[in-house]
């Protein structure tokens with residue numbers, strides 16, 4: 001057998017899994033379609049990832065946290081959910097760090113920093129943990145199949161790799177998952193998200209906003225101050241139908257700044273865009289199975305979340321924690337790492353960890369994009385109720401702080 005394990009995709013999930021398994025003595029191959037320099041120094045992609053305390057502790061355990069750079073980690077104290085446009089007619093719910101024992105609810109870190117640090121940790125030269133995995137970059141996987149003896153990964157360049165187990169971390173639109181005959185339920189929300197970094201006059205007080213206005217959804221994710229100007233800085237997220245975002249994407253900076261001040265009703269004072277703008281179509285994906293013969297999926301390939309609850313990568317890390325834990329245990333006991341009973345255990349645990357959050361997120365995303373009067377009334381009523389129900393807010397804070 002050429003490898004014990006082939007991981008498809010060197011995104012945050014594939015790299016995280018490779019790092020979690022360093023030192024396990026498994027012969028691992030990591031296959032990625034992007035070029036080496038794009039993995040070593042990933043470009044800014046607009047995403048500021050909200051990490052729970054549990055995710056932060058996993059990243060510490062994997063040696064990734066220390067490589068992020070303290071200046072790129074912003075603490076998240078409070079989360080504010082707002083519904084409605086005019087201040088007088090708004091419902092609000094605030095989840096404060098004060099509802100928990102932790103000094104912050106979580107952290108915000110740029111996705112490109114997570115990818116850079118994960119690559120450095122997973123692929124660092126041989127150390128006390130052993131040799132790094134073999135990296136095949138610039139290689140697109142075009143087919144995956146398996147039999148009782150092995151799993152096979154066919155590369156577009158013509159070569160076929162063989163391993164005891166293949167794990168796909170190749171995004172929510174996973175080609176490998178489809179090749180292995182795993183069905184997935186996909187929901188296109190008919191909306192896209194525009195993301196960019198902006199400085200603003202007024203402080204954000206380390207508070208994230210999720211503001212469900214009428215006809216638009218805005219989010220503000222607090223970042224550390226702009227290193228050049230010292231001004232307060234946030235990742236700004238605007239959700240609209242794609243046709244409305246296209247016009248905003250092409251606006252000159254001054255006109256874009258003015259449009260965002262207007263959308264935020266001037267609450268942050270003057271705003272200035274300081275990064276490129278990025279757009280993501282919103283599609284949620286629930287894979288019906290997470291395993292097949294000698295095959296498993298992790299990260300977004302397992303559960304592709306709508307970003308509104310900011311949990312996609314947090315769940316991706318949970319999938320890595322669960323699968324790597326089972327693989328290491330099997331190795332210690334001298335058991336087969338691709339045994340059906342192990343893979344089914346992984347599927348059961350990860351679906352159990354993610355099902356509630358996935359479908360609750362879907363319900364929130366659906367309700368908060370409906371603009372009919374009954375939906376608006378229900379939205380307001382739920383937030384009023386949530387704000388008054390301290391045990392509910394305490395439970396939300398606990399889910400973030402662990």
Ligand SMILES: Cc1cc2nc3c(=O)[nH]c(=O)nc-3n(C[C@H](O)[C@H](O)[C@H](O)COP(=O)(O)OP(=O)(O)OC[C@H]3O[C@@H](n4cnc5c(N)ncnc54)[C@H](O)[C@@H]3O)c2cc1C
Nearest residue numbers: 009011012013033050141170171299300310311312313314
């Ligand atoms: C707008 C937005 C905001 C988000 N905010 C948050 C947040 O606040 N908190 C949070 O927890 N999560 C958030 N997420 C989710 C988070 O970004 C994802 O969960 C995470 O990036 C997924 O990582 P991944 O490695 O599973 O997949 P990806 O990052 O998609 O990586 C997949 C990798 O596989 C490679 N690949 C794909 N196909 C092939 C192939 N055929 N052959 C070889 N290689 C292949 C790709 O090149 C890529 O490198 C957000 C997502 C979006 C879109």
